[in-house]
Amino acid sequence: MDQPSLAVRLGAEVVGTFLFFFLGFSAIAAGTDLPGSIGPLGTAFAFGLGLALAITAFGHISGGHYNPAVTLGLMVVRKHPVKEVIPYWIAQVIGGFLAMLVIVIVFEDSASNALDTNPGAAISDWGALVLEIVATALFLMVILTVATDKRAPWNGVLAPLLIGLFIFTAANAVGPSSGGSFNPARSLTPVLWNQDWSNIWIYLVGPAAGAVLGASIWSLLLEKDDPEA
Numbered sequence: 001m002d003q004p005s006l007a008v009r010l011g012a013e014v015v016g017t018f019l020f021f022f023l024g025f026s027a028i029a030a031g032t033d034l035p036g037s038i039g040p041l042g043t044a045f046a047f048g049l050g051l052a053l054a055i056t057a058f059g060h061i062s063g064g065h066y067n068p069a070v071t072l073g074l075m076v077v078r079k080h081p082v083k084e085v086i087p088y089w090i091a092q093v094i095g096g097f098l099a100m101l102v103i104v105i106v107f108e109d110s111a112s113n114a115l116d117t118n119p120g121a122a123i124s125d126w127g128a129l130v131l132e133i134v135a136t137a138l139f140l141m142v143i144l145t146v147a148t149d150k151r152a153p154w155n156g157v158l159a160p161l162l163i164g165l166f167i168f169t170a171a172n173a174v175g176p177s178s179g180g181s182f183n184p185a186r187s188l189t190p191v192l193w194n195q196d197w198s199n200i201w202i203y204l205v206g207p208a209a210g211a212v213l214g215a216s217i218w219s220l221l222l223e224k225d226d227p228e229a
Contacts, residue, residue, distance in 0.1 A: 048168025136210025
């Protein structure tokens with residue numbers, strides 16, 4: 001089967017990222033403007049299942065990255081072309097920003113402000129950075145196994161569910177401390193609207209460094225033994 005054109009794949013990244021972020025952002029907005037409607041667990045579920053659904057819907061077209069860190073990690077292990085990295089990043093930011101605009105249109109300013117990503121109250125900026133690096137590194141290792149390693153029995157069909165399950169779990173376990181981004185576009189798109197740049201460096205540097213680290217470890221430990229690599 002021929003690979004779709006770059007334009008089609010970028011369109012799928014825009015729509016898929018919009019779907020993923022729209023569900024997650026809507027959960028945050030509802031929890032902010034409609035107290036009692038949804039809590040942190042529901043928000044984590046919205047992001048995790050939203051990602052699983054977005055991958056299920058469009059992953060066969062674009063690869064279902066929806067995250068600049070994922071695109072970067074795939075490039076590191078030569079599973080995504082270098083020349084397509086920046087176009088994918090742009091598509092992901094566009095999709096995320098469109099989701100942000102829906103929240104701005106529908107909800108009060110308090111909801112859009114709540115979309116900013118910040119470390120937990122008792123966590124330093126550097127602590128949040130470390131947590132984002134570690135979580136994103138693990139995320140990349142999970143993705144590379146369940147989506148690209150044909151030796152794994154759960155490779156392929158279960159990939160959307162397992163990738164979404166990681167985000168749900170990480171959002172619950174790590175999110176209260178680090179801010180729970182694991183995705184530069186998730187943190188950048190609210191900032192582009194709110195213009196609160198104070199902590200954005202954590203969520204650009206952390207996931208990017210984690211993606212490179214996780215992809216490199218995975219390649220060192222697993223890919224070298226894969227006869228199809």
